[in-house]
Amino acid sequence: MKISKINIVYVCTLGIILAFGISLSSMAQAASPTKALDEQDVYYPGTEDLGSNEMRVIACGTGMPNARPKQAAACWLVELGNGDKFLFDIGSGSSERLSALKIPYDYLDKVFIGHLHSDHFGDIGDLWIGGVIGNRINPLRVWGPSGPTPELGTKYALEHMEKMFTWDSASRLGNVDIRGQVLEVTEFDYKAVNQEIYNENGVSIRTIPAIHALDGPVSFILEWNGLKFAFSSDTFPNKWWMEHTKNADIAIHECFITPDDLVKKQNWTPGAALNVGTQVHTSPAQFGKVMSEIKPRMAVGYHFFNDFDTLPNVLEAVRSTYDGPLALATDYMVFNITKDDIRVRMAVIDEDIWPQPATQKKLPPDASKRVGFSDFISGGRIPYADVVGKIYDDINKKYGTNIPAPDSVEMEK
Numbered sequence: 001m002k003i004s005k006i007n008i009v010y011v012c013t014l015g016i017i018l019a020f021g022i023s024l025s026s027m028a029q030a031a032s033p034t035k036a037l038d039e040q041d042v043y044y045p046g047t048e049d050l051g052s053n054e055m056r057v058i059a060c061g062t063g064m065p066n067a068r069p070k071q072a073a074a075c076w077l078v079e080l081g082n083g084d085k086f087l088f089d090i091g092s093g094s095s096e097r098l099s100a101l102k103i104p105y106d107y108l109d110k111v112f113i114g115h116l117h118s119d120h121f122g123d124i125g126d127l128w129i130g131g132v133i134g135n136r137i138n139p140l141r142v143w144g145p146s147g148p149t150p151e152l153g154t155k156y157a158l159e160h161m162e163k164m165f166t167w168d169s170a171s172r173l174g175n176v177d178i179r180g181q182v183l184e185v186t187e188f189d190y191k192a193v194n195q196e197i198y199n200e201n202g203v204s205i206r207t208i209p210a211i212h213a214l215d216g217p218v219s220f221i222l223e224w225n226g227l228k229f230a231f232s233s234d235t236f237p238n239k240w241w242m243e244h245t246k247n248a249d250i251a252i253h254e255c256f257i258t259p260d261d262l263v264k265k266q267n268w269t270p271g272a273a274l275n276v277g278t279q280v281h282t283s284p285a286q287f288g289k290v291m292s293e294i295k296p297r298m299a300v301g302y303h304f305f306n307d308f309d310t311l312p313n314v315l316e317a318v319r320s321t322y323d324g325p326l327a328l329a330t331d332y333m334v335f336n337i338t339k340d341d342i343r344v345r346m347a348v349i350d351e352d353i354w355p356q357p358a359t360q361k362k363l364p365p366d367a368s369k370r371v372g373f374s375d376f377i378s379g380g381r382i383p384y385a386d387v388v389g390k391i392y393d394d395i396n397k398k399y400g401t402n403i404p405a406p407d408s409v410e411m412e413k
């Protein structure tokens, strides 16, 4: 057959189409929509083992004093390969983040508060009482600093919180297992420098003074298994942080919004923005300076609304003074830390989350402890005994119990 020019073009084109078709079909095979990808670069709570030498740190609040849907106020969870978990600060809105992590509340029983601003301990009541409803049997243990006078210390604050919840606590007596309602507060000297305030199970936590707003604030250093975690809570750059957090594996330090964005976005005057943004708090450029001195394996900046239009300004200012490893945190950022590696990912959470079961057997509530109603309020009850009696019957049948419906017992009397 005589091959014409046109035929050569045709043969070549066919070859290319065939080759293209083959490569397409092999690509389609590799990326079959019925097969999962080998690795998801996100963290799904409750689905990963923590290595025996590994530390996992999760940002549960990274924003500003006004909690917003995207960011709660200060809260950091540290999980260790020995099974221990610690909370550093518990700011407004953060208890919602904690609930998303599928951790039984019995394990969220140790909280270290850096200072008594609402954006650093505003959700303590929610964790304390909500944790009991969410199946915590353990007491809630809280560590926090003293103040220049007793009423400016952690003990005073939490004693008054307990008083604030007097009605709440009374209402639960005899209705639920309230062993988790015990609050154990350890107040330590805010002026203590590098003093150990916790040492259990190979975990050491030390405190150093912080400089922020008023005497009282502190920062924390946790060490375990050769790994060092440092958390500033809120502070102006200071000598204690410089001396004691050097070479941390992860150093989390406040990094406030830039003064210019405080004027533009928060509607503050330039004077207020400069004072709060560089004197009460640490601005991004100051944060960079701090990190370039202590040289952590991972520097983490938090305490700013981390948005498309603020992040570039924060980053530019940080990079004017620091060129090392950096994460500018937002809520649900996850750090997996070992001696060899620090992996930074985002968690993907399930908004339909329910509390996990208690880790210990719950006691039946002692009904004799109930405070009960006055005759006046009791007299207003409309029992619907037939409707409620059926609910009791159905549950008794389903679970093999024999719990009498209260109003049917009343009627029999």
Ligand SMILES: [Zn+2]
Pocket: 115, 117, 120, 212, 213, 234
């Ligand atoms: Zn503060």
Ligand SMILES: [Zn+2]
Pocket: 074, 117, 119, 120, 234, 303
């Ligand atoms: Zn703060």
